[in-house]
Amino acid sequence: MKNKTVKVDFLARVEGEGGLYVKLKGKTVADVKFRIFEPPRFFEAFMRGRDFREAPDITARICGICPVAYQMSACHAMENALGVMVGGQLRALRRLLYCGEWIESHTLHVYMLHAPDFLGYQDAIQLAKDHPDAVQRGLKLKKIGNEIVNLLGGREIHPINVRVGGFYKLPSRREFADLAERLKWARDAALETVRWVATLNFPDFQPDYLFVSLRHPDEYPFNEGRIVSNRGLDIDVRDYEKRFEEQHVEHSTSLHSVLTGSPPYCVGPIARYSLNFDRLPEPIQQVAREAGLGPVCKNPFQSIVVRSVETLYACEEALRIIAQYEPPESPAVKVEPHAASGCACTEAPRGSLYHRYRIDDRGNILDAKIVPPTSQNQNSIEQDLREFVTARINLPEAELQWQCEQAVRNYDPCISCSTHFLKLTIDRQ
């Protein structure tokens, strides 16, 4: 039997640090290990003793790419603990802020990180040389997402205008009107993006996923909903920890999240889309169909199309919210602390992000729990690799390696704010 070890120094185009190890014995995949190092644990400890109002801004530092998601989950969890409801225009503005984050995060991944895989380029630098118009369109589209986050969040990176109960300051109608003009361009660019990525070639790979995402009675989910799966799970967020648990695995400093008694589950764009297709407006459903997607998408390589469809939805939704904007009387609902605990789950670009906090009667944080999407997807990534490599075990080494990296990038794994890069090792025995 042929013994072979292939080692790659690093897997580029993923956020943060981690490792991927694939062990092959002859014609079978003997082992797959995906390791990440997990900064949220540091933040959980760091938050103990801090004021509950600080949670959104501190947790926003966990990720430079999706700070809004951390802020939203933190705000909703604190409001859940303290029995506060944020409705009306303030609720709509939170959705608008989330639209901004989805646009910037998804567009970055689609154009700069994932598209090079499909078009045979090492990275966005090479892509930009041959496809400058596409890259410029991606950069400009991403910038509109940044502008939304900047306007509502106070600044693009680590926004500071979000608070438990709402916002510190609200933009003027005039500012929204200016933004709407640019969003109309963004909507067209997003549509062009869907059509562009629909022309890519996707490997034939459709695992039988267990999808998990939020689902809301009326909306495509951002901030609220029940946690559902495609196999009958339908629970209130308060019951999250009764069904989901985190397990230590030897090969990772990160906890692996599991749905008790179930196979690995998948969160993120393809899960969200597949569980909420009927919540997309009909014209966007039509665009998705024309791009080759059905109401369920089980091919993780098509996640690039799903991200593009979600970006288009985020542009449409942002325009709708701005068109219906009426300045509320106050930028925030008053929140007074008391001893309590609460939790929330919102849909980060990469999937469900769960936060739970316990605070004392003065509002000091006693403990915190954060379960980011990438930690939930670790088992699913390993499962994908096992299936994917098994069917392609005879591929030449370089091609196998390329496709493995691409398969990991399907998840847009965010290990950001940790360090370094992802190492890939294929060990043939």
Added chain:
Amino acid sequence: MAQILVIGIGNEYARDDAAGLLIAREIKKQAREGVEVIELSGEGAALMESWKGADTVIVIDAARSGGMPGTLHRFDACREPLPAETFRGCTHAFGLYQAVEVARSLAQLPRRLIIYAIEGRDFAAGIRLTPEFEQSMPAAVDAVTREIVALEGDPSR
């Protein structure tokens, strides 16, 4: 627009990765006329946007290429491509290195772009710089200050 744009990048919750931000703050304290100082996370697309239309830009970042902690690298990005290995450890999938090189591909580099990268040792989650790294910070601030003074006196600018 200011004549010289100084951009400090990093993450202040990832120990030595805060270097670029801390050096930028020291430069900001000098309150030099015509010098604008901003802080960014290092996400590449935002970087490209920040220097759009700027004539002269200095970017300060932490490096993790395995060199001695505190070693200061200087690159004139308009003259030569950045060495990928120095920036390989960037926390962003699309970070400073990619931003500079994509901007070069798209002919969107500023007229002058100087990059300072200071070697760190520990980039784990945390808020304190490693001691040997911290000791090298004043020299890095001096070097960037001298660069600004030289650029201020550059008649071609």
